[in-house]
Amino acid sequence: MNKQSLTSTIIFALAIIIASLLLKQGIVEFKTLDRSVAVKGLAEKEVMANTVIWPINYSLAGNDLTKLIDELEAKNQAVSAFLALHGFGDEEISVSPPNVADKLAQPYAQLEKGQMRYFVMSSITVYSHEPEKVRHALTKVTQLAKQGIAISSDRYDAKVQYIFTGLNDIKPEMIQQATEKAREVAEKFATDSKSTLGKIKSARQGQFSISDRDSNSPHIKRVRVVSSVEYYLVD
Known part of the structure; x- marks a missing residue:
């Protein structure tokens, strides 16, 4: 085998080794990203009928x-x-x-x-x-x-x-509260599983519901929303 052929063979072998390492690392990263936790956050607020x-x-x-x-x-x-x-x-x-x-x-x-x-x-x-x-x-x-x-x-x-017709005025605050509650639950899960909480994988805002606080106080309403959030988990 001449010197040029030997050099080509070495380069080819190194390329295969590097590609294998990169592929392996990609699989590891893919599996890591695939780990996630789905949680729900509840926000409730009492308001007066208007x-x-x-x-x-x-x-x-x-x-x-x-x-x-x-x-x-x-x-x-x-x-x-x-x-x-x-x-x-x-x-x-x-x-x-x-x-x-x-x-x-x-x-x-x-x-x-x-x-x-x-x-x-x-x-x-x-x-x-x-x-x-x-x-x-x-x-x-x-x-x-x-x-x-x-x-x-x-x-x-x-x-x-x-x-109660003022739902649009309190929606942003309640969505933020529900999302924060969901993150608290996710962080507790991540800590217990010795993982680190990553970015949001998916999120879904539930429907808002308005109901009487109780049968004797129909003028006081309870507004409720549940947000569902899925976070990545990182080791």
Whole structure:
């Protein structure tokens, strides 16, 4: 073998050795990067509702429809006066047309003894950005009862709805809090496994949920979000 061939052979062998070492190192690094830990971080916050919808429903029954409508209009005026007394403006109050039911409107229908023919229901809705005004007014509804206005409260469509609309204002803070909680858990896991926490491999923000804090305080809301984060682990 001449000198040139020997040199080429040596260079070729060294290239193979270097390539093998690089390949081995790449495999080791790939396996290292493949090690990860997936954790979740929870963020919760209590907020006050900033919008309220208060349906005020009441009904009357009788056999003279004209008198019933007149009585209903008088009661609507009494309710509007009650609301104005408690600080509600005209822009916060809407009065729906009366709902009239005639029991003799159906074919072959007949009234039993003592039954009233007509049933009319009125619906007034308060939509306000001041829930405390509604909460205060609710403690005074007996004033309406003394005027013969019995407000329905057991119907599903008569429940007061307290709403929080400021989610976008608190989202960044809560996402940051949830991410920090997730990292705390990941760092504890890394320490226990004698590893070092690396970069984020993937992250997913959960949906925000808003619920009543409890059944007795629907005006206080609990906002909740869970973030899922996966971190690389490095030896």
